[in-house]
Amino acid sequence: MIDEDPSDLLQLTDEDVKDELSYWQQAVYGFIVGANPPWQILEGFLKRIWSKYSIDKISFLPNSVFLARFKTEEMKQAVLASGHFLFNNKPLVIKAWRPDIELEKENIKNLPAWIRLNGLHLKFRGNSLPKIANLVVTYVKSVTATEQKTRLGFARVMMELKLGQKFPEKIKFLDEKKQVIYVPVVYEWKPSVCTKCNQIGHDQDKCRKHKRSSVQHKSKQI
Structure with missing residues (x-):
């Protein structure tokens, strides 16, 4: 050149x-x-x-x-x-926006998502809630209905989930009487990374690029 x-x-x-x-x-x-x-x-x-x-x-x-x-x-x-x-x-x-920023979907490590703590006792939904939620990962905030105590079926909180982290289906802690409390965790969305295209939000089975490459490969074999 x-x-x-x-x-x-x-x-x-x-x-x-x-x-x-x-x-x-x-x-x-x-x-x-x-x-x-x-x-x-x-x-x-x-x-x-x-x-x-x-x-x-x-x-x-x-x-x-x-x-x-x-x-x-x-x-x-x-x-x-x-x-x-x-x-x-x-x-x-x-x-x-910055003059030097690349306007594309860049690699990120932490993503917000809602989780539900099913069956959490009412006494744990005040000052205790962020501490309990942090057993999953970093707590961000509670939904309004949880904060205002209007819907009590579960506690719904927003978390900063990390790519590649483990997603426990249940967390445990000691209450004020030193009894072990178990709480099921439901994730409304989990950050996933495709092993084929390295994009966030889907796995290999739903990867469009992977499907296109598979179709192209099969057409070449015919």
Whole structure:
């Protein structure tokens, strides 16, 4: 390969790019882990969950990656601090836009997901709840119905699940009387990594790339 002579190349200046950099500075980018919903559905979802944050524009890239620009920097920061959101129990990942960021579904290690602690005694649903939930992994928050004590069939909490972690079906701890308490754990969604394409959100049996490659391989044999 012959190296280009830099003196022959077009040289852009800060002035050439400053307007676009300034425009997108108030944007976040993101995607749904393990899902590629149509852009109309994704747009409606974002407008609903961020209805109070003064969205200026939502733009889309391939693979359902989006850019959401807000009318003020304060609104952008408020969205970044607003917590975790789920789309059909699959986590929404959002990050602040930067000029050097790669706008694609990048590798991530921790993902939010809801779990249910079935049959958890009422006395453990106050200050004890985060401690108990941390026996699974990192506690984030409780659902409103759990916090307000309106639905008592189970305790529903959001957790930061880690890729590759073990998912216990039951946890145990000692109560205030030093009795062993067992609590079943139900996961509304588990982060899985495909061994074929290394993407998050599906296993090999549901991998489209794996299926396409298998079909192509069989067609070559015929």
